[in-house]
Amino acid sequence: MRKLYVIGIGAGDPDQITVQAVKAMRQVDTFFVIGKGEATRELLDVRTAILDTHLDRPYRVVPIADPPRDRTPAAYLDVVEDWHDRRSALLESAFAEVDGVGGILVWGDPALYDSTLRMIERVLDRGVVRFDHEVIPGITSAQALAARHRIVLHGIGEPVRITTGRRLREEGLGAENALVMLDGDCSFRTLSDADVHIWWGAYLGMPDETLIEGPLPVVCDEIVRRRAELRARKGWIMDIYLLRRGA
Missing domain, CATH: 3.30.950.10 (Tetrapyrrole methylase, C-terminal domain)
Structure with a gap:
């Protein structure tokens, strides 16, 4: 993968997509989607509707199953660190299979209570795959x-x-x-x-x-x-x- 766009897509309203986000999405060949299975299928459907509304070129979606974690741990930070490690390993494997431009659609804005950028830093620190990346802000x-x-x-x-x-x-x-x-x-x-x-x-x-x-x-x-x-x-x-x- 040559480049990755991390794109904020707002809180759920397709009309909240910025012009900058649309321009970035139109550069992407493959979108990576971390999901939690059928329980949140609607969230994947909303993302797909956003893409279909704004894209006029073929694209591919690579689903990634979100690894489970303890939601009520005694050592909260340790559990989250381990979860981020496992998530970043899954992203790394998916990135390695892509030759082109990738994209991740982030609810709201990637800078506010979202772990995507932290996981990407972990992938880059390991040095197995290398790519440039750009962050597109979204409405929180x-x-x-x-x-x-x-x-x-x-x-x-x-x-x-x-x-x-x-x-x-x-x-x-x-x-x-x-x-x-x-x-x-x-x-x-x-x-x-x-x-x-x-x-x-x-x-x-x-x-x-x-x-x-x-x-x-x-x-x-x-x-x-x-x-x-x-x-x-x-x-x-x-x-x-x-x-x-x-x-």
């Missing part, structure tokens, strides 16, 4: 959440903390405004008796997009219930939320 789920709720992510002159559900449980809110990603446990429940407002969104930009907002003590149970219903029906969920003190 944070931007999509703010746009759909018609809000600004922070008060005037205030900071925004971007964190995970695990860190929220361990450290609390930690700022006037906290944007929480990767939360499979509804960690906002640990703050449900506080003077906090929440703006929550799932499947942003997709047909099943769901939005809930309000004082956290009022809407907490509704979000937990609705999230469980959606996940049970679809088999997967992608969601994000903003918390703000005293709103």
